[in-house]
Amino acid sequence: MRSTLALLGSLLAAATAMPMDALTDPFVALAARSNHSSQYPSSLDALRGGKTSCATSNGKSAASFNPPLYTEAHRPQFHFSPTDNFMNDPNGLVYSQGLWHLFYQYNPTQLVAGNQHWGHAVSTDLYHWQNLPIAIAPEREGDGIFSGSAVLDVNNTSGLFEDSTPADSRFVAVYTLNTPTEQTQHLAYSSDGIHFTKLNQTLLTINSTQFRDPKVFWDEGQSQWVMTVAHPQEYAVTFYSSPNLKDWQELSRFRMTGLPGYQYECPDLVQIPIESGPDAGKRRWVLVNSINPGSPMGGSIVQYYIGDWDGRTFTADDAAFRYADFGKDYYAFQSWSNSPDGKAYGVAWASNWQYTQVVPTSPFRSFQSTPRELTLKYYRPNPMYGEYVLSSKPAMLDNIRAKTLYKLDADKHHQHAARANHTVALRGDGGFEIDATFVLPNDVNATYNTIGSFEILSSSGKQSITAGIQMGEPTVAFIDRSNAGRRWARTNPFFTDKSSGIVRYQSEYAPDQYILGPLPPSATAAEAAAAKEAGQQTISLKVLVDRSVLEAFANDGQLSGTSVFFFDNDEKPATVRVSIGDDKLRLGSLVVRQLKSTWPTCP
């Protein structure tokens, strides 16, 4: 943000302890020092086995942390965070040779935004992250390396690579350089995926301070590179094309659609597979767009448009505002380039600009959401209307699933268990996955409101965060963090306590699933008979709980919500209480699993 320029200025005056001779070129020196630190692997080859080390985000020694790194009460155990200091937007997401790359907006020297560098980490499984040296650093005091993306220039269109460099090692990062007088687009390249060299050439300048967040992809249909980039304060997403990643021509602009807010940021045009619906198996273009501030919830929010891309122009299917997450803490979504399996993956920054710089965590601030698998699914927002919605579920969760702590299969158990409340101890030092199906008989009045919920209690039992669903027309999912640590929350007029979103009707394109609510007009006689025979409405709810963050997913990702929370007194999630609101609602199933802690023991 433009405002960070001034913030940067004031913060530089209070720069952390650094050798005097580095002050003339502090950030490059920092990057160089970390680059050559022996704590980092010398090549990515060493990492393809999946083992991670205690290398830090900015070259500090892991041994210098007290409490020991990753043991802090507020430190998420399966969400990425920098070892210390401040992170925001994910950047440069690209998959190459068995490794998922996560770069990110990083202030290596302060616990607040500013001083932007590209931090860097890699993972074989999207959960166990290995820190690498700072990838891109500003050259001059007062500059920032802002957000951007990365691609693999497999055919060396840029001419920047040797023939000997493997195709999948031809990393090109495209990013915004932010200076006090303008924002311009730049490129840095790497043949080892660790050390980046800046191209001594500006890719794009429009003499503006508001021009940023380039996301580049290879447009197969037109054999061209395409960049989506924001003109934030003009509410435009601008498309450029290039044959070689260096010379760019403007194609078109997508303007003022959906929520304007204060400005547009972090556009991303990506093809998403259709999981269900009339076009299941195909893919559609989705333009994602982040707004900050201006969310009706307050602060930052991600929206998206489904439409068509013809090589020059993006045309949205309609003029609707659709947003990605019903919580407050999901921003700057970016999709992974070069996904290995045809699926669409992405991640978002799990925070909100309204309060991110003051949340009570240390020595780090912020973490990313779980990595998500994105699909389009056909749903009915109400009984009369069907459309595709962007569905977001945790990606590859098997990579961190551990022991099952509790399992209820209502078909096998006594009816009583299906109608009872259940309390499960959350044993383990990682996180937890709670899955339930809630079942309401079809003969219950459509307006009948009853709640099924997961209350995650802290160690003392006195604090809690709750996620649940309220059955009705329509069903609503909610997250309530009003009892999850009041000490800090009460000081901040923007740390909203409750959020909720609508769970949609299953559509006729999921005939094997129970039809929720009244049958749509298009239901076949067979579907009507099946629903009648099934005699019930079912909704699934998955909640992932980590220290400081909860993510809720209804109907396998059709609706998702992300909320941070900060228990007082260093307490952690310790128990889940699954409650059934009354004797009409029952559990169809309930499973509680451990999720592994993904951090090594450090030092």
Next chain:
Amino acid sequence: MRSTLALLGSLLAAATAMPMDALTDPFVALAARSNHSSQYPSSLDALRGGKTSCATSNGKSAASFNPPLYTEAHRPQFHFSPTDNFMNDPNGLVYSQGLWHLFYQYNPTQLVAGNQHWGHAVSTDLYHWQNLPIAIAPEREGDGIFSGSAVLDVNNTSGLFEDSTPADSRFVAVYTLNTPTEQTQHLAYSSDGIHFTKLNQTLLTINSTQFRDPKVFWDEGQSQWVMTVAHPQEYAVTFYSSPNLKDWQELSRFRMTGLPGYQYECPDLVQIPIESGPDAGKRRWVLVNSINPGSPMGGSIVQYYIGDWDGRTFTADDAAFRYADFGKDYYAFQSWSNSPDGKAYGVAWASNWQYTQVVPTSPFRSFQSTPRELTLKYYRPNPMYGEYVLSSKPAMLDNIRAKTLYKLDADKHHQHAARANHTVALRGDGGFEIDATFVLPNDVNATYNTIGSFEILSSSGKQSITAGIQMGEPTVAFIDRSNAGRRWARTNPFFTDKSSGIVRYQSEYAPDQYILGPLPPSATAAEAAAAKEAGQQTISLKVLVDRSVLEAFANDGQLSGTSVFFFDNDEKPATVRVSIGDDKLRLGSLVVRQLKSTWPTCP
């Protein structure tokens, strides 16, 4: 809502005590009984002097209430509420012969939604309301008289009136009849403005259960009556025309723009005067549209589109989602027909469907917002972009202003007072109006975050609701009800505690006002000099406080927020603490006024 059908069914089974012989036709009997009750005036003429009585909303005796009517701790003193039972959408808003008419969705027999009738009240000044008999009642058990509008058929296009009936007494109400099998549009007319006769003819039917909320206006440009009505679950606002209010032809549909949510409701196409900007003095068409549920805040929300009406079609200027209120409690906005002074007035229901039926008030539930004067003003949402925004400020507040309790004019007072906090006792049995200007020097870093706030404390001082602004880029206004009565709030997962919205930059079209924040690119040299000389940024904040509801207005209505709140232990607003976050921010002015209680003493 369709869901209310079933709710109605279950509630009828538990109908309140009524004479057995009335049960076959209970609602018409209720209306008839109240119509003939001696507590109501026999004609509107008796009311044009402005005096109001203790007549109740449903024919009950005012003497039967304990505690006495309007003295309840949660009873707003200058917002309209029914004497008892449940109200929602405002209906039939029309001005005639010195009287503002407010009809409303009313359940005369229960404290929850259902059993919909049109309640009725009139006022000479928009604040002192006189209850009248129920205007329109359903004929059959299980039916509801849903929302709609009213016009004056001054030229008797309908042929329903005698020549002798004064033009401004030719009341025609158009409303939705809701039955278990369909929603259809109907008409009722009145020549005395109190007693309505239903036309024995359906105006419009499309064989649907989802077709409602007709808002009719006289389209001068085409010499036609136009109706806006919703196809809620198809996300369409449909336009019909008629020469005579009885025979309607479809013109066009406005579809899927802005927030879809679950469904569209309560459309309203209205001309709004332009208060500032390149077209100041002209008017533009604004289509208002309510969504429930589906607000990102949760539940219900009002959105609007600025555009053009050519007699057949409404074309929005763009595809943006713009919403009317940054709080959770503003829904089903309707504009007043036949405004007497060329200005645009309207009111919204100050509640949210997520929790309205369970709020801890009795013997009534819900109230309307303050009546609002609507204009369009030209603002900059950020320094680079200018556009019109719907501005909403309290209408005709002079009608209820009383004593000034406190006044600080910083030019006259010692500098210290402008930088101090101020505590003012809120003496009086009505409500309160607090106005402040907050001033920040222009040389302060644009990211400097400091808060100016009004904390409204309860009688004991232990509870409070706070409204304020956080200076910055951009400035944000907020309402925080997290300390305003936790007993009920903690039981409801949808009663969100905090909301906020962006305060926009003053534009170059308000050159006499201080330019807030960085100068826009189009600022003239004179404006730049004036800002430099003024050396400061100013923002105005007005807060209206009543029992149970707070409304905040920044920059004279450019941004408005409405939030209900419910102090525990029957406490009421007793003190306001005006706080200045630090020594850079100061008050330019501060005025605290009493607003009269608008209810009579009853009995």
